[in-house]
Amino acid sequence: MGENDVPVRCPECRRTHAYAPPAFPCRCGAPIVPPVLRGAPAEPITHRNWTDEWVTVRCEACGRLDQWPQPELGCACGAVLRIPVRPVSATAPPAGHSPDVHPGSPRATTSLRAPAHIPLPPTAAPARPSFHPVTIRTARDAVTAAALYLRWLGYRDIVQPEDRSTSGIDLRAPGLVAQVDPTTRHTSLRAVECLWLNGLSASSASVFFSLAGYTPDARCRADDLGIPLFVMDLTGTPQPVNGPADELVVRGA
Numbered sequence: 001m002g003e004n005d006v007p008v009r010c011p012e013c014r015r016t017h018a019y020a021p022p023a024f025p026c027r028c029g030a031p032i033v034p035p036v037l038r039g040a041p042a043e044p045i046t047h048r049n050w051t052d053e054w055v056t057v058r059c060e061a062c063g064r065l066d067q068w069p070q071p072e073l074g075c076a077c078g079a080v081l082r083i084p085v086r087p088v089s090a091t092a093p094p095a096g097h098s099p100d101v102h103p104g105s106p107r108a109t110t111s112l113r114a115p116a117h118i119p120l121p122p123t124a125a126p127a128r129p130s131f132h133p134v135t136i137r138t139a140r141d142a143v144t145a146a147a148l149y150l151r152w153l154g155y156r157d158i159v160q161p162e163d164r165s166t167s168g169i170d171l172r173a174p175g176l177v178a179q180v181d182p183t184t185r186h187t188s189l190r191a192v193e194c195l196w197l198n199g200l201s202a203s204s205a206s207v208f209f210s211l212a213g214y215t216p217d218a219r220c221r222a223d224d225l226g227i228p229l230f231v232m233d234l235t236g237t238p239q240p241v242n243g244p245a246d247e248l249v250v251r252g253a
Contacts, residue, residue: 006036006083012044013077021071021083022235030061034071040084042073045212047184054234056088069135074231074239078186080213133236136211139182143170145236146180146209154253169198176253177202181210189218196225207248209238 005018023031034057054067071083131152136142147158155173171178179195181187187210199206208214208222209230219242222229228245230238240246 006038008042008073008081008083010044010075010077010079010081011041012079013075015075015077017073017075019071019073019083022069022237024057024068026059026062026064026066028059028062028064030059032057032059032066032068034068035086036071037084037086042081042083045072045080045082045184055085057085058088069234072233074213074233074241076241078214078216078219078231078241080211080231080233131237136182136232136234136236139180141236142182142209142211142232143180145232146178146230146238147171148236149209149230149238150176150178150207150253153248156253169195172204175204176207177204178207178209181208181212184212186210186212187214187218189215189221192218192222192225192227192229196227199227207245214241 005020008017008019009015010017019036021034021036023033026032034055055070056065057068058065065088071085073081073083075081131149134141134145134148136145143160147160150158150171150173155176158171158173158176160171161169169177170180177195177199179191181191187208192208192214195206195208206225207228207230209232211232213231214222214229219229222244223242226244228240228248229242230245231241232238240249
């Protein structure tokens, strides 16, 4: 476990993770890390309310208060966990600073620089450049974040089909079809199988992205079919949640 890692236990499967909270760039240039509340239990996310998915964090360098995405962790069991953060009132501003309070200030999605990189297993070579996500505030943002991640993995010429009502496919690239589920429900077995059928008919690999995670039967079926599953948090950073996704991250496109 790294120096800044926090142990997080999944209440669904009892697995313990070493979690490193993401860092965000304050306007003053200093990195901001949400103060994770050590020892507080993580909660599975079963319903999302976008207006409540942000936490107030104080910059230790300049004292500014700003809103940043609530830290989240995708467990290998398919659950998406909300990581508790210490209330800002418990964090004293730096001496000599009068904090600028912007409790609801919007952020340009391109300003986020965290996490600095997604660590790859030691066997992964060569290392990729840093992945820079975009904040997810809408369903369209989720598709954009998935497209950026696929490009980071090495896929090229990624396009969004004009009409997804028939196939449900959100992104296409040569040899690839991808679907993004931005809803607050766990992605179902049927959704995974439909994506696989679309990939089969197009002679393409399939990749699935979800904000709320996957049902257990959907995960089992994806493992059987070799479909990489990723869970995204509101920072726009996908995390692999099954073996095929781990392999895709290692080898790339």
